[in-house]
Amino acid sequence: MVIATDERPEDCTLRSFLFDSFASGRRRKTAQPGARTAMPDSKRIAGLMGPTLVAMLISESPLIQPHLYDNQIPPVVYLSGALMFVAGLAVVRAHNIWARNWTVLVTLVGWFFLGLGLFRMFAAAQYRQAAARTSSTVFVVLEGVLLLVALFITYQGYRRP
Numbered sequence: 646m647v648i649a650t651d652e653r654p655e656d657c658t659l660r661s662f663l664f665d666s667f668a669s670g671r672r673r674k675t676a677q678p679g680a681r682t683a684m685p686d687s688k689r690i691a692g693l694m695g696p697t698l699v700a701m702l703i704s705e706s707p708l709i710q711p712h713l714y715d716n717q718i719p720p721v722v723y724l725s726g727a728l729m730f731v732a733g734l735a736v737v738r739a740h741n742i743w744a745r746n747w748t749v750l751v752t753l754v755g756w757f758f759l760g761l762g763l764f765r766m767f768a769a770a771q772y773r774q775a776a777a778r779t780s781s782t783v784f785v786v787l788e789g790v791l792l793l794v795a796l797f798i799t800y801q802g803y804r805r806p
Contacts, residue, residue: 687748688802690740694754695799702792707781714776719769726765726772733758747801750794 705713736755742748765772 684748686740687742687751690736690751691748691798691802693802694736694751695795695797695802698754698795699792699799702788702795706788707784711781717773717776719773722765722769722773726762726769728762729758730762730766733760733762747797750798750801754794754798 703709707713733755736751737759740748740751740755742752
């Protein structure tokens, strides 16, 4: 990160950094959205998000653990929602890029986690009831589609330029 400041590096303290950077109107030099720096950030986030999603989807699959969600209780649904919300918010804050390429998948997954996390937090009991009424075939199909997206994001995150 490059900071536009007139101070010498040895004179820069946290207080002066915060004051000079924000209060006095001096701005950080950052790239515009969609500039060349977006792709390395997209690859870095995809390299973390993709394998995490793959591991989560495979380990939670009804084919691997058929009774994992049979006895869900609302506090656990709420906790997983809070974690999803934080993860989604972190992705959206760091990567809210709406481009016509693969990087939009990273943004969409961030927004999906943010929305699903909020739903699980505010409607944990309703989420649990809806999940209990849904057939395992629907879960297998949805998780299959999400797994394909996660594998694609993983590939994009680790492929060579």
